[in-house]
Every structure is written in structure tokens, then in C-alpha cells.
Amino acid sequence: MKYYVGIDVGGTSVKMGLFNDKDELLERISFNTRTVEYIVDDIYENINKLFASKNLLLDDLKGIGIGFPGHVDGSTGTVVYSNNLVAHNFEIVKLLKQKIDTFIRISNDANVAALGEYHFGRGKEFKNIVFVTLGTGIGGGIIIDGHMLEGKNGAGAEIGHMVISTNGQLCSCGRRGCFETYASATALIRNARVAMINNPTSLLWKYAKKPEDLDGMGFFDALAENDKVATIVFEQYIEDLADGLTNLANIFRPDAIILGGGISYRGDSLMEPLQNRLAKMIYGGQWNARVELMVSTLKNDAGIYGAYAMCTKLK
Ligand SMILES: [Zn+2]
Structure with missing residues (x-):
């Protein structure tokens, strides 16, 4: 063997x-x-x-x-x-x-x-997929009919550095408004910390003594308690994430976009509004085949x- x-x-x-x-x-x-x-x-x-x-x-x-x-x-x-x-x-x-x-x-x-x-995972049933990991940054992998789209010298598929907000927040790559400065896990927590400072009555303070101590778990606990500030931050996060995913869906029209990374395991509270926004914003809307949005199974x-x-x- x-x-x-x-x-x-x-x-x-x-x-x-x-x-x-x-x-x-x-x-x-x-x-x-x-x-x-x-x-x-x-x-x-x-x-x-x-x-x-x-x-x-x-x-x-x-x-x-x-x-x-x-x-x-x-x-x-x-x-x-x-x-x-x-x-x-x-x-x-x-x-x-x-x-x-x-x-x-x-x-x-x-x-x-x-x-x-x-x-071997969620993409098994599909011909073309875009895989998006939401972590410290945003990583991406594009598989077209079994081929990895790596680009010249392997430098392609850097989907995290697609601009979704012109003149937006400064990215570590030097440009402004990159997808990962809005939709990575790091971006979510950074935005939550700023919102915490601006809202002294937010439940976020229950989960962190100082803004810099707030982590993902504390954020999602406050969200589960329907904290208004956490909810607004999360809604904005979903909007930004959906913008980037819609761009990817429009360019590649894959059978599915598969999400990985800790945030993607949040279940329906994330996936339902994301799928709805994607279906609404995608080019051609209801007239074209749907792009499925799914969560990694191999983790x-x-x-x-x-x-x-x-x-x-x-x-
Ligand atoms: Zn960038």
C-alpha cells in the first residue's frame, strides 16, 4: 500500500x-x-x-x-x-x-x-467552490473544477485584500478598506471594543473589565443577551461580510461559498442573515442559480x- x-x-x-x-x-x-x-x-x-x-x-x-x-x-x-x-x-x-x-x-x-x-468536506458535492476563512485576517481558496486557483507564483486568491470600502480603514497591506479590515474575526472584536468605549451601559462591560479584554466569547455572550450595542456591531459585521461574499459570488459564480474559522460556527444567527443578503444582492438575483453558503465540516x-x-x- x-x-x-x-x-x-x-x-x-x-x-x-x-x-x-x-x-x-x-x-x-x-x-x-x-x-x-x-x-x-x-x-x-x-x-x-x-x-x-x-x-x-x-x-x-x-x-x-x-x-x-x-x-x-x-x-x-x-x-x-x-x-x-x-x-x-x-x-x-x-x-x-x-x-x-x-x-x-x-x-x-x-x-x-x-x-x-x-x-472530503462540505464541498464534496460541488464542482466549483470558494472557501473563505474568517480569522485574524481573511484567507481564501478557490477551487475550479478540481484545480486550485493559485495565480502567478502562487500569489493569487488573496481575497482578504479586495477593497469593499474606498478610503476605508487602513489595512496591514497598505491599502484602505480591504475586506479583512471589516470582516475578519479581528475586525469584529476591534469594532466591538470601540462600541464598548462609546456605550458605557452596554452589556459588553459585563464580559470584560476593559475594552482590550473583550474576546469573541464575551462578545457573543452579550449578543445572546440581546445587548443593543453588540447587536448593532454584529449587524454591521454581517453587512460588510455579505458585501465581500457577494463580490466573490459575482466574480466566480461558484456552486457554493464555504466559510471556515471560529466565527463561521455561530450557526443560524450568522448564516441566515448572510444567506438572505447574498441572495438579495447577487447579480441577476432570483433569475440565476443560487450560490449556496455553507460552513466547513472538516474544521x-x-x-x-x-x-x-x-x-x-x-x-
Ligand atoms: Zn489589505
Whole structure:
């Protein structure tokens, strides 16, 4: 039998899954992310551990897929730039191949998670999907008929930096009004903190002594208690998120847009108003096929499944 390792590199931990060629996840392992100069050694050591745990021989390892945060060039196997892991032109595939000579494929972590969701998660039933992760920023992966749309040198699919408000808030990329400055999890909490300062009677104060202590859980607890300030912040958030998603729906007309990241698991309070706004604003409205809005089912495993899929399913 042939075996594969899917690797999801994150800023705090690296998750790895051992798969066989029947798409079965046999074993998983994870370790804390150290600085980038250790990452190849750490991956190699943990691949050995995975194979030893199942009494398998490394000779039967037929492919390694890697999802890595930042700008990743799959054609050269290079991490061009990663903010999270402070890497620049890091030739990770070449270095890993010096230890294990097998097929190795790397891409941006959001592209890889999208591929995982496409083959093994919520996207299984669809031909074309756009995957959107709502986290510190907004990541995106676009899968068209089984192909990952990575763009030139892998720098594409940066949907978080689509402007939705001209001359809007300053983004870390240098432009103003980017989607992620309005619709990331970070943006939601930042806006809630500002609203808290302006509204001393808000229930948000029950969940945080100081605005900077307010977290997502506190915000959603206040929202569940129908706090007026939290409700206004959330309604604005949904409006901004729906604007960006409608742009994506109009450009790609995918079968579905799949959301990932903590906020997407809020259920109907998020998904219903979002789907309604999307249906209302989308070009052609009722006359065109609906774009389904769905929540990731693989959640934190989308990365390892997608990394595995890069070895065996990618067109
Ligand atoms: Zn930006």
C-alpha cells in the first residue's frame, strides 16, 4: 500500500496526518511551531514517528503535501514570504527532499484547506467552490473544477485584500478598506471594543473589565443577551461580510461559498442573515442559480486533508 503525509503548518502548531491511498486518515501527530530554521528537522522527525507508530517503512511514503501560511510558490517549492513564521524565500521543499526523496507539493494554507473541504468536506458535492476563512485576517481558496486557483507564483486568491470600502480603514497591506479590515474575526472584536468605549451601559462591560479584554466569547455572550450595542456591531459585521461574499459570488459564480474559522460556527444567527443578503444582492438575483453558503465540516482538519489531496487528487 502507498502512504502519504498531509501537513498543516500554523503559527503556533504544526499538524500532520498519515493517510493511505484509500483516503483513510490512519494517524495524526502535532508539535509546537518553532522558528522556521527548525521546521524541516521537526517535520522529518515527526514523519518518522508517524511511520514507526504504524510499523511502516518510509520506502512506502509516496508523497507529502504542505499547507503553509503566507505567500507560497508551489512551482518552486518556496515560501516567498510568511509573516507568521518570519520566513523569506525559504526553500522548504528542496530542504525536505534532501532528507526524504519523494513527491512534495506545497501551497498557501487557505488554498490547501479549500482543497480539503472540496474533496472530503462540505464541498464534496460541488464542482466549483470558494472557501473563505474568517480569522485574524481573511484567507481564501478557490477551487475550479478540481484545480486550485493559485495565480502567478502562487500569489493569487488573496481575497482578504479586495477593497469593499474606498478610503476605508487602513489595512496591514497598505491599502484602505480591504475586506479583512471589516470582516475578519479581528475586525469584529476591534469594532466591538470601540462600541464598548462609546456605550458605557452596554452589556459588553459585563464580559470584560476593559475594552482590550473583550474576546469573541464575551462578545457573543452579550449578543445572546440581546445587548443593543453588540447587536448593532454584529449587524454591521454581517453587512460588510455579505458585501465581500457577494463580490466573490459575482466574480466566480461558484456552486457554493464555504466559510471556515471560529466565527463561521455561530450557526443560524450568522448564516441566515448572510444567506438572505447574498441572495438579495447577487447579480441577476432570483433569475440565476443560487450560490449556496455553507460552513466547513472538516474544521481544523481541512488543512491536513487538503495537503493529502495535493498528493493524490490535484488536477
Ligand atoms: Zn489589505
